[in-house]
Amino acid sequence: MDALADVLAAAKVGGTVLARVDAASPWGIEFPRMPIAVFHAVVDGSCWLRRPGAEPLRLVTGDLVLLPVGAGHVMSGAPTGPATPYDELVATLPGNGNGNRDGNRESEIHLPGPGPRTHVICGGYRFDGRVSRPLLALPPVLVLHAAAGESRERRELADTLRMLTAELAEPRPGSRTVIDRLTDVLFVHILRRWAAEHGEHGTSWVPALRDPEIAAAISLLHEDPARPWTVEELARGVGVSRATLSRRFADRVGESPLAYLTRWRLELAGRRLRDTADPLSVVAESVGYTSVSAFSRAFARQWGTPPSHHRADHRPA
Template structure:
């Protein structure tokens, strides 16, 4: 079981290119808050990323940034320049192309967004910082990201048939590559399920729980599956992931339940049983504690409208 793939599939994260920006200094664009993660890949030149209450961050060609909560921010040639709201920029037909002309150095950026099911309660929001900055680098993982960005830029420039499908898939690939690089760069910075994927035994424990989430797991049984003692599993899992194994399992069960409530007509009792709860009452109580509302209320507020 690939835990990262399972999380991404269960929460339906998908990406899209929102703008292909070419700007010559001086320039500045202000983006409002949005209920999506936003990203920027710097193809050429350099710029600054400015957020309220934070120090400006200088970006160079090859850098990649992700703002997981879609917080408002600005891209600009220098922190002190005047900003133009993104809604007021010129856009061409089809994919949004923005050209800001000036006498100075030119910068090219691909901007995009990742939509989350159940935003802002996606599991990744619990492990990613407000700004993920992946500087250009020379490790194999960095080079893989750079190759994907190069392919993305080529598709945007060529505008061939099927380009939107190709670019959307490349953006999804870019997200996974970004997570791999970020996990390597920040491996020592704190506990998270993403950090746990780097440890063979802890990753194995997470995998068995993801493969059979409804099974009545005990720590002893999970430890036996991955070949470590109960005490070792409990200690290492809590250190790396930030919570005990069975707490992680409960959160994952309720994430799966949220997906089934959004995507299926199954009864609440059936949804609870599918993720390991023997009674509807126990499931409803646990779900409300995790999501802040009952399963019925969650289904009503999160189900997609039927296609007409």
Template sequence: MDVLSEVIASMRTGRPAATRTDARAPWALRLRPVAGAGFHVILEGSCWLVPPEGAGEPFELAAGDVVFLRSGREHVLADDPSTRSVRVHTGADGGGFGELTIDGPGPRTVMLCGAYDLDQARPHPLLRGLPPVIHLSARHGRHPELRAAVALLGAELSGRRQGADGIVPPMIDVLLFHILRAWLDEADAPDGWAAALADPGISRALRAIHEEPGRRWTVEALGRRAGLSRAAFARRFAALVGEPPLAYLTRWRMTAAGRLLRETGDPLSVVAERTGYASEFAFAKAFKREFGVPPGGYRKSWGS
């Protein structure tokens, strides 16, 4: 079980949306908030990003640079920080792909701007632990897999050949995993979830929870998976993950239940069994305590 993949899959609520923007200076885009996480890939030229309030100072982006915005808050992209925000951009709707052209007399910038639909109402601790803005610079010559993904995406977007509508969305999904991998790799002195995923023992325990959320896990049994005593495991798990093992187990069970309710038509009794509850009543009570609505109401709200 790949913990990172499972975490992202559990939070995903729709397809990624993206817009290829071809802009010539002077230009500035104010990007409205999105219900998820935002990203930008600079394919040609350069520009400046003015982060959300409280997330730092403006910084310059060059061709090959990638930016990930954890909360999808409103921000500005411009040819220069002093250029007025002359256009509001909401992006492609409903997991689509769009194009935007801004004419001008100045230098050209081509970029891909988009968003991943992620459940921000109950974000996984891994997502909460990310910096508000992740800037992965091409100038460092690091992360060859990310650079290859950017190059392939740029090539696909430049031609818009037959099949692009089927190829581009999965490539944007792949880009997200390369962004998170690169961030994890850049953590010189990792802490939090970066350290938890890098720790052999704790990562084994996390994989066990994700593989079998319905199992009657105890701290002692998870400690054996990690190769640690009960007390040592409990201390190390809480220090790295941010909460005790059984608290995280409950959190993941509810996350898994939410995904099953959104994506399947399984009866509530089956969802309860798969997430470790002995009865539908006990499951419904725990689910309502966590989500604020009963399982059936939650499923209807997603149209499942």
């Protein structure tokens, strides 16, 4: 079981390119808070990422930033200065009054000026935030600098970005499919590279997957979440002692193996309640609960509402 792929599939992660920005200083674009993860890739030139409460961050050709929870921010040609709201810019584009909300094409934003030019690809990743704690647990901003050194992850990310840039520059039949798929692939390479460069620092789920035993343990839990796992059984399955697995899992993931399993079970249950009409007993059994009452209590603790209310609240109109 590929745990990362399982989480991405469960969270229904899907990417799209929102805009191609061709701007000459002075310029600034204010992006509002959005219910998606947002990325910006600097194709040529340099610019600044400005976030409330943080120092401006300079980006140069080849740099990429990801804001996992779509926090409001500004992309600009200088560390200070005015910025025009993104929605206002998009609304003024010919034949594009609704921006890129139809998902059929990216907006092309041209901002003339006397200063140096910068080209940026702006994109986003939509996901089901109710089944994506590993994604939401990422730092508020991931910065991947082009000059961070040579590695397999760096080459793969750069190659994917290069292919995406070329496809956007010269659209051909089938380009929309290629662009969407490359954008999805880009997300995986972003996570891989960030994990490779930050895997030894702090507690986070994605870098933890670089630890072979932790990755194996998480994979076993994802492969059979309904199984009545014990830490001893899980440790035997990955070839380490119970104490070693417990310590390393807590250090790298931020919670115990069984706490992780409980949360993942209930996230899967929440998705099944929203997407199916299965009885509570079937949903409970599918994630390892033999008692509907025990399942309901655990579900309410995590989601803040009983399973029946959760289903009613999220039933499609």
